[in-house]
Amino acid sequence: MISARNFLHVSRRVALAAAGCFFAATLAVAQSDALPSWNNTAPKQAIISFVEKVTKPGSGDFVPEAERIAVFDNDGTLWVEHPIYTQLAFALDRVKALAPQHPEWRETQPFKAVLEGDMKALVASGEKGLVELIMTTHAGMTSSDFQKIVIDWFASARDPKFKRPYTELVYQPMIELLAYLRANGFKTFIVSGGGVEMMRPWAEKVYGIPPEQVVGSSIKTEFRMQDDTPTLFRLPEVNFIDDKAGKPVGINQHIGRRPIAAFGNSDGDLQMLQWTTMAGGPARLGVLIHHTDAEREYAYDRDTEIGRLDKALDAASIAGWTVVDMKADWKQVFKD
Structure with a gap:
C-alpha cells in the first residue's frame, strides 16, 4: 500500500513530467511556425509550400542554395509608403533645412511649393520637379557626408x-519572412526605386540585409581627392532609375542571377x-502585398499616385502570383 507521502511525491513527479511535455510541445509548435504574424491563410501556405519544394533534395523543384x-x-512592401514616400519626406525636410542658404527658392518652383506647404503645386511640378528636388537635396557632397545626413534624419x-520613427514602421510579417527565407538558404535582396545610398545606412540593422545586397536608384558619383583624402562626390545627375522596367536591369547588373x-x-x-516568375524551370514565386487595412495602416490600390497597384493586380491572376490581403492575411502589421 502506498503511503500518503509517497503518493504526493509520485503525483508531483507525474505533474512535473506532464508540464514538461506540455512545455516541450508548445515550444515545438512555436518553433515550427516561422511566420507567427501571418494568419494561416492561402498566402502563408503558398510561401511555405514553395520554400519546402525548392529546398527538398531530390525534388523536381529543388534549387541549389547558391541560386x-x-x-x-x-516602399509599400517592407515598410510604409503613404502618405508620401519616405525619401520624399526626407527631401522636403532637406529643402527646409537648406532654404536659409537659398533665398531665391521662395520664388522658384518646386522649392516654393515645399516652403509654403503647397502639395498641390508640388504634385503639379510633375516628375521633373521631384527629380529637381532630389538632385538638389541629395547631391553636392561626399557619399560619407550624405550618409551622416541620412542617419541623423x-x-x-x-x-x-x-x-514613430520610419525605421519602426516596417512590416513585422515581412521581417519574419526575410528571416524564414534566410534560414532556408536564401539570399535576400532589396530592389527598390528608392535611392540606394538612402537605404544602405540602415537596411542591415532593420532588415538584416547588408549594403551589398541593396539595389536602388542612384545619382552619378565621381572620385575626388579632397585635402589629400580620397572621397566619392555626389553629382546632381541621374545615374540609374531602379523602377519598373529598370528593376530587371538592376537585378542583372548587381546580382547576376535571376531570382x-x-x-x-x-x-x-x-x-x-x-522577370522572376516567367522564366520556366523550377518552382518560382511572385507575391504582391495588397494594402487593404485602413485601420491598422492604409487601404489603397488603383486610385493612388503613391504605390498604385493596377496593372500588376490584373496580371497576378493571369500569372498565378500570390496576393497578400493585408487585412485578412496578417495578424499584425507592425512590431508592437
Missing part, C-alpha cells in the same frame, strides 16, 4: 500618422515579378 535568390521591393524624423522569388506591392514591381 536561391529572393528580391524585395522596399532617421534618428529624429517621425511619421506624421503613427508618430526565384520576388515580392512587391505596386505597378512599379510588375516587370520584376515578370
Whole structure:
C-alpha cells in the first residue's frame, strides 16, 4: 500500500513530467511556425509550400542554395509608403533645412511649393520637379557626408500618422519572412526605386540585409581627392532609375542571377515579378502585398499616385502570383 507521502511525491513527479511535455510541445509548435504574424491563410501556405519544394533534395523543384535568390521591393512592401514616400519626406525636410542658404527658392518652383506647404503645386511640378528636388537635396557632397545626413534624419524624423520613427514602421510579417527565407538558404535582396545610398545606412540593422545586397536608384558619383583624402562626390545627375522596367536591369547588373522569388506591392514591381516568375524551370514565386487595412495602416490600390497597384493586380491572376490581403492575411502589421 502506498503511503500518503509517497503518493504526493509520485503525483508531483507525474505533474512535473506532464508540464514538461506540455512545455516541450508548445515550444515545438512555436518553433515550427516561422511566420507567427501571418494568419494561416492561402498566402502563408503558398510561401511555405514553395520554400519546402525548392529546398527538398531530390525534388523536381529543388534549387541549389547558391541560386536561391529572393528580391524585395522596399516602399509599400517592407515598410510604409503613404502618405508620401519616405525619401520624399526626407527631401522636403532637406529643402527646409537648406532654404536659409537659398533665398531665391521662395520664388522658384518646386522649392516654393515645399516652403509654403503647397502639395498641390508640388504634385503639379510633375516628375521633373521631384527629380529637381532630389538632385538638389541629395547631391553636392561626399557619399560619407550624405550618409551622416541620412542617419541623423532617421534618428529624429517621425511619421506624421503613427508618430514613430520610419525605421519602426516596417512590416513585422515581412521581417519574419526575410528571416524564414534566410534560414532556408536564401539570399535576400532589396530592389527598390528608392535611392540606394538612402537605404544602405540602415537596411542591415532593420532588415538584416547588408549594403551589398541593396539595389536602388542612384545619382552619378565621381572620385575626388579632397585635402589629400580620397572621397566619392555626389553629382546632381541621374545615374540609374531602379523602377519598373529598370528593376530587371538592376537585378542583372548587381546580382547576376535571376531570382526565384520576388515580392512587391505596386505597378512599379510588375516587370520584376515578370522577370522572376516567367522564366520556366523550377518552382518560382511572385507575391504582391495588397494594402487593404485602413485601420491598422492604409487601404489603397488603383486610385493612388503613391504605390498604385493596377496593372500588376490584373496580371497576378493571369500569372498565378500570390496576393497578400493585408487585412485578412496578417495578424499584425507592425512590431508592437
